Amino acid sequence: MAVKTIAGVEVKVTDDGYLEDMTQWNKEIANEIAKELNIELTDKHFEVLNYLREKTIAKEALTIRSVGKSGIVDIKQLYELFPKGPLKFSSKIAGIPKPTSCI
């Protein structure tokens, strides 16, 4: 655990750079984390991010499959929005915990 300044805000992050406390998240933080991952956020990105945050608050497990069935994007579009890490990168940018591949 460490403290990092992102978009002028001091936030607690994990060793991997995921926010410890999802309530510290805001759009500016999202934009800055996205930049580190070479992703330029659009409204579509934010639709996905908000969906991920809602599901996390509702304590629902997230999978690529479930996001693909969200009605917001299909799996292919999710990959286009977050290349190389559809769930890992989107979770990081959404300020939610790193997805666990259980088992």
Added chain:
Amino acid sequence: MKNLVILGAGTSGTMMANHLRPKLYLNKWNITIVDQYKTHYYQPGFLFLPFDIYSEDQVKKVGKKFIPKDVKYIQKKIEKIIPEENKVELEGETLKYDVLIIATGCKIAPEETDGLLGPLWKKDIFDFYTYEGSLALREKLRDWQGGKLLVHITEMPIKCPVAPLEFAFLADSYFRDKGMRDKVEISYVTPLSGAFTKPTCTTALNYLLKEKDINIEIDFAIEHVDNDTKEIVDYEGRRIPFDLLVTIPTNKGDEVIEKSGMGDDLNFVPTDHNTLQSIAHKNIFVIGDATNVPASKAGSVAHFAAETLTDNILLYIDGFPLKKEFDGHANCFIETGNNKALLIDFNYVTEPVHGKFPFAKIGPLSLLKESVLNHWGKLAFRWIYWNMLLKGIAIPFVSRNMSFKGKIFDIKPEKNN
């Protein structure tokens, strides 16, 4: 008389029948178990069939043999569960229940991936998660001349998450023994970011892949199989060619769960992680591969879960609060080829660690280290399965919750994004 109904006579259902019958008064409780199939398969054996290590008769027996005589066994297809009416519809028969245990397991759903069931299915594309698939693969391997072998996982969760890796290790030994290892290129393709599902394992065990000359392709989420070019293709257009594809298709819960509107998007039943009670219905309990709990879908997990669930059903019947006890404990042997195996012990929150098992400092089994003794343990497990596990006999010295005695927490998981 009250009725307790168990759906599914696989590993979990059979264990629950054996646990509960002696504990519920015969003059108060009927126990009925329903399964449409006659044969009970020793599923861990499906890993060994393709390599001619086990034969057919070592992995199957008549299921009824393992059901106590005072439990009614109905061999019929389950059509639908109607939880609002406490009823289960079977082919031409309806059962009423006071308590229901769902143990309908999970199975492969190759139809979920485009092109998997195309012209190459069972010709150059095989699964080993079914008895038939495993046998067909054995026939294929017996006279395969070599080429690119892909061992591939479609998506998580899958039954026995370590089996694909074991398959790759055993394939290495198999082709070495046949004197044709130089003709076979083995690659392991996974949607995860490492070979193992647990980061500590990846740190401790990655050397095995190098030692056995197995390539690894990570973060590969398959979109379709191209039957014309013999390639698997992911959502980003990455293509991996194969001559022989051994795939673990998407795993889903039984269709009866979907028909009954009781599952998530993969037909797994939402279940309390610690009590094993269904989230939606208080008199329904779920065990084994049918649940959505984030534990391995494995016999050892079902075995530990069955002990907690037995206590909880007795508590439920007597109106007491349930024990929040189940910790996702799993204890798995991993075959690494050359008559060696690893043993891992973990739960929902604790990753596999080094140490000795089951006795602290003494062992005799070593955790997270290859040994011949672990391999014997794995083979002995088949006997334990048929003679102890299914009958609900506790395995001596191995407790339902993970023990931290004799465990060494010395591995840091690898960092990645």
